[in-house]
Amino acid sequence: MESEDSTRSLNFIEQKIEADIAAGKHSGQVHTRFPPEPNGYLHIGHAKAICVSFGLAQKYGGKTNLRFDDTNPEKESVEYVNAIREDIAWLGFEWNGGEFYTSDYFQQLFDFACKLIGKGLAYVDDQSAEQIASQKGAPGTPGTNSPFRERTPEENLRLFEEMKAGQCQEGERVLRAKIDMGHDNMLLRDPVIYRVKFVEHHRTGNDWVIYPMYDFAHGQSDSIERISHSLCSLEFENHRPLYNWFIRALDIYPSEQTEFARLNLNYTIMSKRKLLRLVEEGVVDGWDDPRMPTISGLRRRGYTPESIRLFADRIGVAKRNNTIDVSLLEWSLRDDLNRRAPRVMAVLNPIRLVVLNYPEGQTEMLITVNNPEDEAAGTREIPFGRVLWIEADDFRVDVNKKWFRLAPGRMVRLKSAYIVEYVDHIEDEHGNVTEVHVNYIPNSRSGQDTSGVKPKGTLHWVAADQAEEAEVRLYDRLFREASPEADGDFMDALNPNSLKILKGCKVEPSLSTAEVGTIFQFTRLGYFNLDSKYSTPGSPVFNRAVTLKDGWKG
RNA sequence: UCCCCGAUGGUGUAAUGGUAACACACCGGUUUUUGGUGCCGUUUUUCCAGGUUCGAGUCCUGGUCGGGGAACCA
Numbered sequence: 019m020e021s022e023d024s025t026r027s028l029n030f031i032e033q034k035i036e037a038d039i040a041a042g043k044h045s046g047q048v049h050t051r052f053p054p055e056p057n058g059y060l061h062i063g064h065a066k067a068i069c070v071s072f073g074l075a076q077k078y079g080g081k082t083n084l085r086f087d088d089t090n091p092e093k094e095s096v097e098y099v100n101a102i103r104e105d106i107a108w109l110g111f112e113w114n115g116g117e118f119y120t121s122d123y124f125q126q127l128f129d130f131a132c133k134l135i136g137k138g139l140a141y142v143d144d145q146s147a148e149q150i151a152s153q154k155g156a157p158g159t160p161g162t163n164s165p166f167r168e169r170t171p172e173e174n175l176r177l178f179e180e181m182k183a184g185q186c187q188e189g190e191r192v193l194r195a196k197i198d199m200g201h202d203n204m205l206l207r208d209p210v211i212y213r214v215k216f217v218e219h220h221r222t223g224n225d226w227v228i229y230p231m232y233d234f235a236h237g238q239s240d241s242i243e244r245i246s247h248s249l250c251s252l253e254f255e256n257h258r259p260l261y262n263w264f265i266r267a268l269d270i271y272p273s274e275q276t277e278f279a280r281l282n283l284n285y286t287i288m289s290k291r292k293l294l295r296l297v298e299e300g301v302v303d304g305w306d307d308p309r310m311p312t313i314s315g316l317r318r319r320g321y322t323p324e325s326i327r328l329f330a331d332r333i334g335v336a337k338r339n340n341t342i343d344v345s346l347l348e349w350s351l352r353d354d355l356n357r358r359a360p361r362v363m364a365v366l367n368p369i370r371l372v373v374l375n376y377p378e379g380q381t382e383m384l385i386t387v388n389n390p391e392d393e394a395a396g397t398r399e400i401p402f403g404r405v406l407w408i409e410a411d412d413f414r415v416d417v418n419k420k421w422f423r424l425a426p427g428r429m430v431r432l433k434s435a436y437i438v439e440y441v442d443h444i445e446d447e448h449g450n451v452t453e454v455h456v457n458y459i460p461n462s463r464s465g466q467d468t469s470g471v472k473p474k475g476t477l478h479w480v481a482a483d484q485a486e487e488a489e490v491r492l493y494d495r496l497f498r499e500a501s502p503e504a505d506g507d508f509m510d511a512l513n514p515n516s517l518k519i520l521k522g523c524k525v526e527p528s529l530s531t532a533e534v535g536t537i538f539q540f541t542r543l544g545y546f547n548l549d550s551k552y553s554t555p556g557s558p559v560f561n562r563a564v565t566l567k568d569g570w571k572g
Numbered sequence: 573u574c575c576c577c578g579a580u581g582g583u584g585u586a587a588u589g590g591u592a593a594c595a596c597a598c599c600g601g602u603u604u605u606u607g608g609u610g611c612c613g614u615u616u617u618u619c620c621a622g623g624u625u626c627g628a629g630u631c632c633u634g635g636u637c638g639g640g641g642a643a644c645c646a
Contacts (some may be wrong), residue, residue, distance in 0.1 A: 027586050028593095055646050090645060149643055154642050158574030192644055202575040204642040212643035232646050255577060258615090278578085279639095283581085332595060334585040336578095338598055343583050346596050378601060391609065406595050422607065431605050464605065476605050542606045570607040 029335040031070070031276055035078055035247060042459040044246035048080030048116060051245045053087045056098035056220075058311045060105045061304045062326070062347070066281040069330035071249050074110040085245050088121045089235045091219035095421070099220075103312040107412040110323045115243070120235050121221045123242055128182065128231045130238055130268050131193060135174045139195070139267050140211065141167055142177040143194050150192075153199070154207055160200035161207045167196065181214055184227045188214045195234070196566035197263065205260050207464025209233055213533075236259040240273035241468060248273050251280040252337065281333065282341045284500040286311050287508055301512065302496075306551070308561050309496045309516050319493065320537050320547040325354040344495065348564045355537055355545045355563075360388045360395060363433065363478045364525040364540040364560075366490055368407035371479065374441055375403040381483065384464065386434035400526055407484040407524040412477045412527050413443070413454050420572045422475030424454060431476040433541060437462035437469060478541040485524040489559045491549065492518040529558065537563060 021326035028036065040045050050071040054060065060068075075082040085108065088094050106113070134140040143150065143166045155161030169177075174193075181191055193212035201207055211234035216227050237260075240248045248261075255277045265272055280288075287293065288311060296302045296310070305312050308319035316326065333342050337356035381403045408424070417425040424430050429439045438456035446452050462469040499511035525540075532538070537547040544565040552559040 029585085033588085053646090057646080058614095086646065093645080148645080151642075156573080156642065189644065204575080207642075210644050215644080229644090231644075236646085252577070253640065254646090256575080259576090279578090332584080334595095336585070338583060338584095339580050343597065346584075349596060352608085361606080390604090390606085391603090420607095433605060435605095437605095467605085475607080478606075539606085539608085542608070542609095566606075566608045568607070572607080 020257065031074060031247070031249065031278060031335055032077075032336065033275060035074065038246070039078070044244075045329065047246055048075050048078040049083070049244060049246045050075045050080065050249060051083040051085050051240065051243060053085045053113070053120075053239075053250075054102050055087045055090070055094065056096075056102060057090075057093040058098060058294065059101055059314060061290075061293065061313065062283065062286075062311045062316065063281045064105075065109060065313055065326050066330050066333065067251070068106060068109060068111060068195050069251070069327055069529045070196070070278065070335055072113075074247070074249070074329075075115075078247070082111070082113055083115035083118055083245065084113035085118040085120065085239060085243070087232070087239075088119055088219070088221065089232060090228050091215065091217045091229065094220055096220050101314065105225065105317075106321055108240050108317060109313065109326060118238050118239070118243060119221055120170070120230075123217060123235070123239055124222060124226055124230070124243065127235060127238055130270075131178065131230075131234070131518075132175060132544075134195065134267060134440045135171050135178060135193075137267065138171055139196050140174065140193055141165075141196055142154055142174050142191050142301040143210075143488070144191050147189060150194075150210070154204065155199070157204065160261050163199050163210065164194070167208070177213075181228050182226075184216075186214050188216060190214065193228075195264075201258055203256060204431075205233070205256055206263065209260065233257060233260050234264065237264050237273065238268065238270065240275075241265055241268075241271040242246055244271050245273045248275045250275060252339070253280075277337070278335050279337055279339055282339070283311065283344050283347065285344050285497050285498070285502070286342050287502050290502075291510060292503075295509075296496075299509075301509070303515070303551075308491070308500070308549075309493050318398075318550055320352050320545055320561055321351055322537065325351040328354060341501075351545065352567065355539065358389070358395075359537050359539040359545055361386075361390070361539045361541050362526055362529055363400070363479050363480055364488070364490070364523060364529070364543065365407040365409050365478065365485075366520055366523050366540075366543065367410040367478075368522070368524045369410045369413065369451055370482065371406045371408045371438075372453060372455050373404050373406070373436075373438060373458050374455050378404055380404065381481070384434055387462075398528060400434065400528070401481045401484045402432075403481045403483055404477045406432070407482055407485060408454070408477055408479050410451070412475075413451055415443075415451070418572075422473075423477060424456075424475070428475075429471060429473045431462075431464075431473050432479050433476050434464045436460070436464070437467075437471050437473055437481070462475070478543075480524045480526050482524075484527045486527055486530050486558070488523045488525045488529070488544070489521045489557070490520045490562065491559065492520065494518075503528045516537045523560075525558075525560075532558065539566075 192210045194208045197206045306314035383399040412423045436458040441455040444453040497511045497515040502508040502511035534548045545563045546560040549559040
């Protein structure tokens, strides 16, 4: 897919990989990993990271591991593990290197820590978190050594064993790497690498009461799995020296970390904590609300895996911070769906259209193509009769020359059917048009039109007698501000009109057998799919994934 | 205040010392039984100052601006 143009330029990671392969580094193999913490749902930002790590391994004939980075049992759960697995698989990636858990390595990591202690490179500190923090110093100001820094390896080993055995309270003691309290990089000022937590872990239960910190787990896990290219986001740049320090001190497989810029999208928030707030405060209908940037939300909305991969491909990979326009995401979906979504007709805001010169009680079946972009999609039959539903927006009384739709004195084509000409219309007491009367031109039938009439506008429609009722949900962006987090509370930037529910919509009869997962183009309206949560047999609910691009400026 | 990273149209990404290009967005034209799609085109770009070089977006020096960095989170 992405290799169809082999002359395409490489991003900086591809360049590094190709240089590594050429130099025979890591035996010329590419082995990546995707390491989520199972403490929340994956979002479109993760999708980029997934496409990068899995995609690069794929491109270079390598493998990718899925590794759950589960070193903090307080926040993690099996529910998240399962959701993450489902989302990655749905995106179309296979963790062909295997599925792993950092918690699988708890014993090995413990042994690594003992090795460090033995080399005099780690010590048990009895101070409180506050004391340790105050000794850190500040950027530009060196820290001060802990009074426990010079304990002997024997004493440290004994105390560390005690920590492991549950003989220390939480916060009583920690294990720290012994590096340099004056280092320019704050992370190297004797970082805490093990802490006591009497918390049940979703996989190891109560086997452990000490848990390794991220920095003491991640690089070593990469190394254990013989990951060649460990790709992560820019925020970990400052961790790389530590990552390398542990690998060198332990003398283990030299995995290498490379950082790239994470995805930012305008009109969107990406922070797990803030997304959680939307869910908890009921602003949205769960993690998979179709307005959420989560993968499950995008899926329910009608996004396809292909469109998300295409998007990831288009935004590229680099080291500078970026904010991508959501319109690129939307374009990716349209581009994918335009090629393969079956076209159907649906009327969202129906008014009656009566064809006065069409025989009462008569119905005829008309042939229409399923997808003009794809001949192989074939054709289907749709019923036509004297009374139809058309869109209220498609009729107006006062119009100018840029109006192509129906109006007094105007003719329009009914899609795949006949050309009709305005006769008169009925308004209710508020002046709203409720019914339009037309005559049809019998020899203007689609495909066998000998009328010679060329109306500018084509309307979608549904035969009233055969129409099915449906609910349709129209979504708009969740935030009205391009940068919802820029100033003040992001909750203030919420778009109050992000969801509009339409009831009593009329859809063509073929939609009665629609299934979740098939995404349709409602002609002239956009792409829609059956909502996986609220649809029931007999009362379908459709989500609008994205509108069609609207070139009409009238 | 110290360390790390970055800076190319409106937004992203390329150009690997040799004509600044591609996509999205925007605007216009054209095709069209979807005001969709397709096709064609317009507009808009190398942070600043020096230096090296026949030649600098690219290399060097200095600056400016932006991002990240001190959790017993990942």
